[in-house]
Amino acid sequence: MVLSTIKNAIKYMVKKPYTRQVPRKDKRYKSENLRGAHILYMDKCTGCSMCQRVCPAACIDMVVVEGDWPRNHRKRFPRIDHSKCTFCALCVEYCPFNALSMTDATGFELFTTDKSKTLKMPQELKPIGKETLTKQKLLSSYAPPYALKKFEKALEKSRKVSSSG
Amino acid sequence: MGDNGKLVQIYFGPQHPGAPGNIGYKLWLDGERVVRAEVIPGFLHRGFEKMMENRTWEMNITLSYRFCVEDPDPLEIAYALAVEDLFGAEIPENAKYIRMIQAEFSRIASHMFWAHFIGGSTGLRTPAYWAVSAREEILKWFGWYAGHRIYHNISVPGGVRYTLPEGFIERTLRVLDFVEKTVRDVEKALIRNSVFKARTVGMGKLSTKEALELGVTGPVLRATGMPYDIRKARPYLNYDKVDFEVPTGSAGDSYDRCRVRFQEIYQSIKIIKESLSKLDPSEPFRIKLPIVAPAGEGIARVETARGEYVIHIVSTRGRQPYRVRLRSASMPLLTTVVNYIIENEEITIADFPVLLASLDPCAPDLDR
Numbered sequence: 001m002v003l004s005t006i007k008n009a010i011k012y013m014v015k016k017p018y019t020r021q022v023p024r025k026d027k028r029y030k031s032e033n034l035r036g037a038h039i040l041y042m043d044k045c046t047g048c049s050m051c052q053r054v055c056p057a058a059c060i061d062m063v064v065v066e067g068d069w070p071r072n073h074r075k076r077f078p079r080i081d082h083s084k085c086t087f088c089a090l091c092v093e094y095c096p097f098n099a100l101s102m103t104d105a106t107g108f109e110l111f112t113t114d115k116s117k118t119l120k121m122p123q124e125l126k127p128i129g130k131e132t133l134t135k136q137k138l139l140s141s142y143a144p145p146y147a148l149k150k151f152e153k154a155l156e157k158s159r160k161v162s163s164s165g
Numbered sequence: 166m167g168d169n170g171k172l173v174q175i176y177f178g179p180q181h182p183g184a185p186g187n188i189g190y191k192l193w194l195d196g197e198r199v200v201r202a203e204v205i206p207g208f209l210h211r212g213f214e215k216m217m218e219n220r221t222w223e224m225n226i227t228l229s230y231r232f233c234v235e236d237p238d239p240l241e242i243a244y245a246l247a248v249e250d251l252f253g254a255e256i257p258e259n260a261k262y263i264r265m266i267q268a269e270f271s272r273i274a275s276h277m278f279w280a281h282f283i284g285g286s287t288g289l290r291t292p293a294y295w296a297v298s299a300r301e302e303i304l305k306w307f308g309w310y311a312g313h314r315i316y317h318n319i320s321v322p323g324g325v326r327y328t329l330p331e332g333f334i335e336r337t338l339r340v341l342d343f344v345e346k347t348v349r350d351v352e353k354a355l356i357r358n359s360v361f362k363a364r365t366v367g368m369g370k371l372s373t374k375e376a377l378e379l380g381v382t383g384p385v386l387r388a389t390g391m392p393y394d395i396r397k398a399r400p401y402l403n404y405d406k407v408d409f410e411v412p413t414g415s416a417g418d419s420y421d422r423c424r425v426r427f428q429e430i431y432q433s434i435k436i437i438k439e440s441l442s443k444l445d446p447s448e449p450f451r452i453k454l455p456i457v458a459p460a461g462e463g464i465a466r467v468e469t470a471r472g473e474y475v476i477h478i479v480s481t482r483g484r485q486p487y488r489v490r491l492r493s494a495s496m497p498l499l500t501t502v503v504n505y506i507i508e509n510e511e512i513t514i515a516d517f518p519v520l521l522a523s524l525d526p527c528a529p530d531l532d533r
Contacts (some may be wrong), residue, residue, distance in 0.1 A: 018298040029308065054224060056228065086227055
């Protein structure tokens with residue numbers, strides 16, 4: 001019989017709708033680990049090209065940014081193409097100097113009608129949302145001594161470079 | 166037959182709402198009956214196997230889950246397991262349990278999406294929408310834990326990327342409660358409905374012998390009465406340490422396949438609950454693998470929502486694989502099984518979408 005379907009359907013008729021009206025009446029669902037638009041800390045970046053080499057979508061290339069960069073003598077910084085990027089966070093994970101991290105700005109927040117604007121220059125990789133995924137967070141899944149050692153080593157190295165530069 | 170006594174040819178898909186994804190069929194009709202079907206693949210061919218040869222071991226993870234959009238997690242786990250097999254690495258226990266939770270959540274989400282498809286094909290759209298709400302809750306859980314809803318990137322060679330966030334167990338149990346309640350409602354409304362029974366009982370029958378000869382695995386094989394599940398037959402991760410059953414059917418028709426899938430969801434919920442109790446946040450979740458792999462081969466067999474999935478990796482010592490070979494579960498479902506059933510049974514044009522939905526194939530899995 002179809003009675004079981006009707007019985008259940010009546011139950012769902014009186015329930016509040018599951019769907020939400022975003023962005024008109026409700027906020028977007030965000031989480032602490034959300035992988036969205038990148039942040040580049042230009043003072044930490046040394047231009048080593050690790051992010052470019054590890055990117056599976058080949059959306060990162062290194063460009064020259066004029067200015068005074070004590071840690072980056074060749075003045076090379078990553079430029080990220082958001083139209084190609086899959087937001088896998090491998091660049092964040094493999095950056096040896098913690099220069100890249102991710103924010104919770106995704107989806108329609110990155111919407112543009114101009115295709116050329118998806119190519120984000122290093123200066124444009126600023127925090128446009130809350131910082132969510134960092135290298136430190138990803139390192140914490142390793143065995144604690146390893147993660148700590150590796151992180152401290154990188155920290156020490158960055159301190160040395162910044163003091164000498 | 167057409168007016169001139171010839172069979173009528175029609176195209177079914179890739180834009181047809183009853184087609185399982187971006188795949189087409191050329192059908193030959195005799196009146197209402199489908200007498201021949203020819204699959205038209207290639208709409209989603211992206212050449213993943215070749216692409217994987219040009220990327221490093223870590224980078225390939227981001228390709229590995231794109232073979233099947235509906236059930237991506239077992240595929241990324243399979244790739245990670247194959248690489249670990251090649252390296253001969255033993256991953257932490259926490260990573261194994263997290264991967265099990267990930268794979269079972271993906272199975273439930275995939276079966277819930279299937280419930281939506283079969284509901285649409287049989288004209289029962291109302292319970293189909295409830296099923297999507299359960300899937301949505303799981304996708305939200307993935308979004309919360311891994312940062313993305315569809316492609317999660319949790320399992321990587323060496324373990325899992327994320328530790329346990331605050332309130333992990335509570336939230337997971339809450340999601341499971343919601344999913345279980347919804348699944349029970351959908352099951353009652355769908356399986357017990359007489360219209361649904363009239364459309365599926367006795368339609369698309371396969372016997373165990375025929376299913377095995379056609380290379381079928383997964384719920385379609387289990388519906389014929391054979392309790393073959395890689396999780397039991399060749400346990401990977403920690404499936405041998407948790408208690409679950411392999412649901413089977415008896416008739417091997419479309420209705421039995423639906424019943425088996427609903428039973429599988431309850432078993433998956435059981436596995437997740439048991440895995441949750443075995444997590445230890447103070448232990449590591451990941452180990453570091455070397456950059457260069459030794460020469461050799463790695464193989465992994467996993468049970469996806471559609472059947473057995475095999476990844477075979479060949480390495481000639483380097484940073485990239487020499488060859489990655491996949492065995493997809495949807496290949497026999499979309500090709501040989503459909504043809505076999507059409508030849509041996511009277512399948513009308515109205516039955517055809519229901520038959521495809523009951524087999525639950527995945528078009529990107531076939532094309533890759």
